[in-house]
Amino acid sequence: MDNRSPTLGRPDADDPALAQLRTVLTARPRPPRPGPLTTSLVFGWRTLLRIKHLPEQMIDVTAFPIMLTLMFTFLFGGAIAGSTTEYVQFLQPGILVQTIVMITMTTGSSLNSDVVSGVFDRFRSLSIWQPAVLVGALIGDAVRYLLGAVIVLVLSLILGFRPEGGFLGVLAGVALVLIFSFSLGWLWTMLGLLLRTPQSVTSLSMFVMLPLTFASNIFVDPKTMPGWLESVVGCNPITHLTAAVRAAMQGTLTSGQTGVVLLWCAGLVGVFAPLTMRLYRTKH
Amino acid sequence: MNQRSCGEFVIEATGLSKAFGPATAVDGVDLAVRTGEVYAILGPNGAGKTTTVRMLSTLLRPDSGTARVLGHDLLTEPGKVRGRISLTGQFASVDQDLTGRENLVLLARLFGFRGRDAQDRAEELLTVFELTEAGSRPVKTYSGGMRRRIDIAAGLVVAPELMFLDEPTTGLDPRSRKQVWNIVRALVNGGTTVLLTTQYLDEADQLADRIAVIDHGKVIAQGSSVELKASVGTGAVHVHLADPAEREAAQRLLAGVGVAVHPGAEPGTLTVHIAEHGASAADQACAALQRLSQADIGVATFGLAYPSLDEVFLSLTGKPAVDQAA
Ligand SMILES: Nc1ncnc2c1ncn2[C@@H]1O[C@H](COP(=O)(O)OP(=O)(O)O)[C@@H](O)[C@H]1O
Numbered sequence: 001m002d003n004r005s006p007t008l009g010r011p012d013a014d015d016p017a018l019a020q021l022r023t024v025l026t027a028r029p030r031p032p033r034p035g036p037l038t039t040s041l042v043f044g045w046r047t048l049l050r051i052k053h054l055p056e057q058m059i060d061v062t063a064f065p066i067m068l069t070l071m072f073t074f075l076f077g078g079a080i081a082g083s084t085t086e087y088v089q090f091l092q093p094g095i096l097v098q099t100i101v102m103i104t105m106t107t108g109s110s111l112n113s114d115v116v117s118g119v120f121d122r123f124r125s126l127s128i129w130q131p132a133v134l135v136g137a138l139i140g141d142a143v144r145y146l147l148g149a150v151i152v153l154v155l156s157l158i159l160g161f162r163p164e165g166g167f168l169g170v171l172a173g174v175a176l177v178l179i180f181s182f183s184l185g186w187l188w189t190m191l192g193l194l195l196r197t198p199q200s201v202t203s204l205s206m207f208v209m210l211p212l213t214f215a216s217n218i219f220v221d222p223k224t225m226p227g228w229l230e231s232v233v234g235c236n237p238i239t240h241l242t243a244a245v246r247a248a249m250q251g252t253l254t255s256g257q258t259g260v261v262l263l264w265c266a267g268l269v270g271v272f273a274p275l276t277m278r279l280y281r282t283k284h
Numbered sequence: 285m286n287q288r289s290c291g292e293f294v295i296e297a298t299g300l301s302k303a304f305g306p307a308t309a310v311d312g313v314d315l316a317v318r319t320g321e322v323y324a325i326l327g328p329n330g331a332g333k334t335t336t337v338r339m340l341s342t343l344l345r346p347d348s349g350t351a352r353v354l355g356h357d358l359l360t361e362p363g364k365v366r367g368r369i370s371l372t373g374q375f376a377s378v379d380q381d382l383t384g385r386e387n388l389v390l391l392a393r394l395f396g397f398r399g400r401d402a403q404d405r406a407e408e409l410l411t412v413f414e415l416t417e418a419g420s421r422p423v424k425t426y427s428g429g430m431r432r433r434i435d436i437a438a439g440l441v442v443a444p445e446l447m448f449l450d451e452p453t454t455g456l457d458p459r460s461r462k463q464v465w466n467i468v469r470a471l472v473n474g475g476t477t478v479l480l481t482t483q484y485l486d487e488a489d490q491l492a493d494r495i496a497v498i499d500h501g502k503v504i505a506q507g508s509s510v511e512l513k514a515s516v517g518t519g520a521v522h523v524h525l526a527d528p529a530e531r532e533a534a535q536r537l538l539a540g541v542g543v544a545v546h547p548g549a550e551p552g553t554l555t556v557h558i559a560e561h562g563a564s565a566a567d568q569a570c571a572a573l574q575r576l577s578q579a580d581i582g583v584a585t586f587g588l589a590y591p592s593l594d595e596v597f598l599s600l601t602g603k604p605a606v607d608q609a610a
Pocket residue numbers: 284304307308309310327328329330331332333334335336608609610
């Protein structure tokens with residue numbers, strides 16, 4: 001910068017730049033405080049802006065779904081059903097669940113590195129509905145999950161997936177996955193605030209996620225399992241979610257199936273959102 | 285002027301304490317900050333400045349002690365306090381990955397400005413902080429001075445009644461430093477009370493109406509800069525001797541004539557403390573230099589300066605400030 005511009009660099013406290021600063025400070029009346037929804041959406045917008053500036057964040061929702069879909073379809077499709085096209089009808093909704101639920105884990109590790117930056121001190125010192133900071137992050141992430149879901153679906157259609165539930169059925173299935181992911185996100189935000197490093201968040205998340213997704217009905221029908229395992233799998237929320245998504249895409253979704261999934265969502269939010277907020281308030 | 289509802293003091297804190305595990309970061313700090321003044325907390329790295337500011341701005345719960353900020357109890361009404369203060373932390377207090385403009389629009393929206401208004405508010409602040417061009421670049425590409433200006437601008441999206449600035453000029457070049465000083469002056473002129481922390485006595489002296497010197501989490505001196513300097517001395521003469529071997533002789537000589545003198549960090553350097561004020565301070569400085577030349581001790585260079593923080597500590601506590609930062 002050059003020294004001759006009319007700047008704040010001049011020592012005289014009465015110079016025009018400073019008079020201008022004083023004017024700007026008081027120029028506008030303070031607007032009314034926005035509500036929780038608006039505030040959350042603003043933080044959602046922040047997440048999207050960050051994606052715009054750090055596009056590498058999109059790798060996990062683009063490359064990862066493509067890899068998983070191809071791998072599971074050909075690996076399991078060939079081995080378990082003998083033919084890919086038949087098994088695809090059973091497997092694709094499961095792969096959608098598996099993929100999206102796996103990428104929700106990134107929410108925790110990215111929050112973990114974000115929350116130690118000074119900007120979170122600023123957010124915490126604002127007079128806003130504080131949970132919006134995290135709700136917004138999860139809303140923003142839901143946009144990433146949606147992109148992942150679209151990729152899985154398009155690829156599945158190419159591989160021969162023909163959902164009988166039609167467009168509306170697929171829409172309902174995706175909506176269930178996104179709502180569940182948003183709710184599960186609170187578990188990851190809690191871990192993101194609890195643990196010290198993004199690496200430890202990722203490894204602990206994996207430790208939780210692998211049994212949850214594999215001890216479920218994603219790849220095989222639980223009826224083929226031994227009785228004890230079948231009952232374990234029956235308690236797994238991922239099993240309920242997958243069953244509901246499968247039904248939605250086949251056009252046979254019942255309100256009972258939807259209800260169970262939504263109950264699980266409410267439970268996850270009810271337990272982990274307050275814990276997350278507690279950690280968020282006391283994190284330093 | 286802003287509406288005042290809290291009488292004479294914006295901050296009244298008593299016995300604030302905070303420990304992190306076994307280490308006490310802040311140990312019974314009392315502060316009284318008057319409406320409309322600039323109050324400086326002066327102390328070395330690790331003294332407890334940031335911890336104090338974080339407690340007063342509701343980010344950290346004190347282990348013990350109480351404080352009223354703008355008339356609200358810090359512990360029972362943190363939400364009311366938050367609505368009226370603004371905090372610019374020591375490190376990156378805006379999102380480094382977003383542009384300057386995006387950061388300001390984000391905050392404007394959080395304060396309730398909608399659509400166009402949020403954009404306009406951001407633009408006004410960018411203009412007055414001379415960041416219009418830089419506004420479309422990510423903050424992480426900014427120079428130190430620009431970064432500090434966007435940090436401060438972010439705290440002024442709505443005019444706060446009380447602004448906390450944690451080490452606003454540490455690491456800045458002299459010109460950027462002066463800019464920050466002028467921003468602080470303009471803020472106070474506009475009716476905002478400012479509590480800032482600093483490691484530099486000259487900064488506290490230039491800006492602050494009152495200063496608290498803090499060390500090991502305790503306030504060791506408090507008062508106006510005139511009062512503080514009365515206990516510390518107006519300044520110091522930093523002397524670099526032509527022959528480093530003569531340092532001890534020089535020290536003995538000057539101590540003999542009743543001037544406080546301490547060896548500097550580098551060989552052959554020493555600092556003469558000027559205890560007098562006004563014209564006699566200059567006399568004392570001249571006398572000290574004259575004594576050296578009369579004794580044939582060659583002076584390579586000398587300079588007049590504020591006492592450094594270390595020297596302030598030396599005279600307040602009898603020992604140098606220790607850098608306790610981890
Ligand atoms: N989050 C923390 N966890 C552990 N120790 C801390 C933490 N924050 C500060 N400290 C310690 O507390 C003391 C005061 O720190 P701080 O308030 O940051 O000092 P200053 O801002 O004056 O440099 C230091 O010894 C520092 O190491």
